[in-house]
Amino acid sequence: MVRIAARTSELMVACPDCRCASARVHSRYSRTLADVAAGGRPVLIGLAVRRLFCDSADCGRRTFAEQVEGLTVRYQRRSPLLQHLVEMAGVLLAGRGGARLLRILKTPLSRTSVLFQLMRMRLPSVATARVLGVDDFALYADVYGTLLVNADTRLPVELWAGRDAGQLASWLRAHPGVEVVCRDGSLVYRQGIAEGAPDAVQVSDRFHLWQGLSRRVSGIAAAHRGCLAAAVREPEPAPPPSGEPCEAADTPALRHAKRLFETVQGYFGTARSLSAIVRDLGLNRRTVAKYAHAACWQECVRRTPSRRSTNLDPLEYLRQRWEEGEHTATVLYQEIAAKGYGGHYQRVKMAIAPLRRGLPIDTPRERPPSPRQVARWITTTPPKRGLHPTEALRRLLEHCPELDQTHTLVRQFAAMLDARDAAPLPDWLDQLTATGLSALASLANAIREDQPAVIQGITTPFNSGVNEGRITDLKLQKRIMAGRAGVPLLRHRVVLMAHLRRRYP
Numbered sequence: 001m002v003r004i005a006a007r008t009s010e011l012m013v014a015c016p017d018c019r020c021a022s023a024r025v026h027s028r029y030s031r032t033l034a035d036v037a038a039g040g041r042p043v044l045i046g047l048a049v050r051r052l053f054c055d056s057a058d059c060g061r062r063t064f065a066e067q068v069e070g071l072t073v074r075y076q077r078r079s080p081l082l083q084h085l086v087e088m089a090g091v092l093l094a095g096r097g098g099a100r101l102l103r104i105l106k107t108p109l110s111r112t113s114v115l116f117q118l119m120r121m122r123l124p125s126v127a128t129a130r131v132l133g134v135d136d137f138a139l140y141a142d143v144y145g146t147l148l149v150n151a152d153t154r155l156p157v158e159l160w161a162g163r164d165a166g167q168l169a170s171w172l173r174a175h176p177g178v179e180v181v182c183r184d185g186s187l188v189y190r191q192g193i194a195e196g197a198p199d200a201v202q203v204s205d206r207f208h209l210w211q212g213l214s215r216r217v218s219g220i221a222a223a224h225r226g227c228l229a230a231a232v233r234e235p236e237p238a239p240p241p242s243g244e245p246c247e248a249a250d251t252p253a254l255r256h257a258k259r260l261f262e263t264v265q266g267y268f269g270t271a272r273s274l275s276a277i278v279r280d281l282g283l284n285r286r287t288v289a290k291y292a293h294a295a296c297w298q299e300c301v302r303r304t305p306s307r308r309s310t311n312l313d314p315l316e317y318l319r320q321r322w323e324e325g326e327h328t329a330t331v332l333y334q335e336i337a338a339k340g341y342g343g344h345y346q347r348v349k350m351a352i353a354p355l356r357r358g359l360p361i362d363t364p365r366e367r368p369p370s371p372r373q374v375a376r377w378i379t380t381t382p383p384k385r386g387l388h389p390t391e392a393l394r395r396l397l398e399h400c401p402e403l404d405q406t407h408t409l410v411r412q413f414a415a416m417l418d419a420r421d422a423a424p425l426p427d428w429l430d431q432l433t434a435t436g437l438s439a440l441a442s443l444a445n446a447i448r449e450d451q452p453a454v455i456q457g458i459t460t461p462f463n464s465g466v467n468e469g470r471i472t473d474l475k476l477q478k479r480i481m482a483g484r485a486g487v488p489l490l491r492h493r494v495v496l497m498a499h500l501r502r503r504y505p
Contacts, residue, residue, distance in 0.1 A: 002041050007048035013066040018059040026051040026063045033072065035079040037106035045079070047072070082107065083117070090118030091496045094481045094489075115489065123495050126150065126157050128177040132200075134189050135467040136163040137474055140483060147471060147494075151182060154466045155498050159474075159491040165192035172196025182464045184208040185450060204453035205464035206417055212446070213413060214379050216439040220406050221371035221378075223299040223439075229368040230399035231392040254301060261297035268292050295438045314341060315351065322355050369396075378407045381414065405435055422458040425451070473497070 007028075012021040028050055035043040047068070054061050071079055078086065086109065089098035095111035098118075102109050131151035139145045139161060146168065148157040160167060169192045172178060182203045183189045193202055221228070267277045274292070278285050294300050314336045321332055333341075333348040354360065369377075369392065377385065377393045385393070397404040412428055425447075432444035447454050457463070477493050478485060485493070 002038050002043045004045045006045060008050055008066060008068060013052055015054045015059060015061060015064055017061045018056045020054060020056040020059065022052045022055055024053040026053050033077060033079055034082055036082050036085060042106045086117050087121055090114045091493060091500055097480065118492060121496060124499050128175050129157060131180045131462060132178045133182045133464050133467040135184060135464060135471060137471045147474065149467050149470050151466050156470050156495050159494055161487045163188055165195065168192030169196030180462055182462050201456055202453040203460060203462045204450055204457040206457050209454065209457060212443060213410065214375060216443050217378050217406055217410060218372055218375035219439045220437055221374040224400055224402055225371060227400040228374060231369050231396040257301050258297045261291050261300060264288055264291040293438060318352055322352060378410055402437065416458055420459050422455040425455065
């Protein structure tokens with residue numbers, strides 16, 4: 001350890017209360033200060049300081065201890081430089097990580113001490129945001145929190161647990177001056193903003209609007225899963241296009257889904273409530289609601305897992321060796337493995353199975369796309385699609401009129417977002433309702449309820465992009481603390497981290 005002995009000089013010192021200078025000494029005492037390490041060794045300073053008289057008759061303080069600028073702080077046993085190092089370790093790495101870093105820097109502290117010094121730091125004062133971003137995030141399990149971000153400075157403003165309208169309304173009333181609020185389609189935040197800042201303009205984020213439309217498109221593609229085989233170059237004989245999703249193969253699971261759909265729809269033809277139907281059928285409330293709101297039973301069928309292709313690259317070699325008289329799968333597998341084949345023996349066995357029945361080896365066939373893949377093709381801008389997806393989507397849209405109509409509506413909404421023009425929105429919503437597809441009709445109803453904010457989201461440059469970036473950073477801070485941080489500690493780290501990055505870019 002490096003020990004430094006020092007004492008103050010005989011200089012005039014101002015009283016901390018009345019600022020009257022004095023040099024009359026009352027007594028001396030020693031202070032022990034820790035400083036940053038020097039040469040890999042901890043530094044300890046033994047400083048002799050004076051206690052002085054205050055000679056001002058108007059001052060209520062009789063004596064005061066002098067402070068050395070840049071070295072001592074009242075009631076603190078660390079130098080300002082070391083204290084700043086401890087606080088920054090807590091901001092950047094929290095408790096355990098900060099304690100490990102400080103131990104490397106020859107300043108051993110426990111994790112609780114690091115967190116204590118972190119929580120003592122004052123949060124920087126932030127002016128009232130003109131443009132405010134509001135979004136929620138998951139604290140843990142089913143518990144959510146709310147994050148407020150100043151969209152002009154891109155700095156977090158406030159963070160609390162919960163996402164109810166009352167908290168947001170109270171905060172807005174306590175911080176007047178907010179002119180624009182960017183949010184997602186949450187009804188809770190919509191009500192909170194209307195109560196706390198009725199004059200503020202609400203903006204529904206374009207990303208969340210597009211995300212909601214994409215989910216509906218994926219659901220429509222899943223309901224028309226039987227039509228997706230038409231996207232391949234040589235499709236199997238497919239059923240003709242109709243107003244309802246294509247019938248799938250007759251299996252026990254499909255028959256059960258169809259019977260359940262008919263039962264639930266029969267109950268809903270009566271005047272019974274949803275809770276009464278749930279009690280009668282003994283099913284989950286979400287299951288009954290799903291079958292009740294579906295237009296047909298195919299929308300409720302789960303997607304069957306796709307089977308892995310069993311096509312082999314050396315098919316010609318297997319056919320040749322079979323004609324030469326070698327019919328043992330183990331021997332054939334060993335031969336092609338010696339030639340560099342890296343697949344499994346089971347794939348070889350399945351590949352030569354048709355030859356045992358006197359049939360040719362199946363040639364590789366293109367698999368139908370998944371509903372999610374079709375939804376991605378539909379929502380992707382046409383110039384950014386590849387050649388293969390463009391041709392496959394063209395064949396699929398020619399076969400399925402529902403997906404073709406959905407594709408047209410998606411491209412119309414994309415044109416509105418690109419042109420920042422919301423004039424076609426009412427007519428577009430009418431088209432969604434007229435399609436007869438429940439997914440698009442529900443989207444139209446949701447947008448109509450929030451139509452002023454949706455129009456602002458389409459036509460104005462405001463969005464919630466800065467919120468999403470801050471929530472990503474917040475999740476990183478949670479993982480650094482292994483998800484055990486409480487809301488006060490998380491608020492301190494998120495706010496201080498943002499200002500620290502601004503200070504040290």
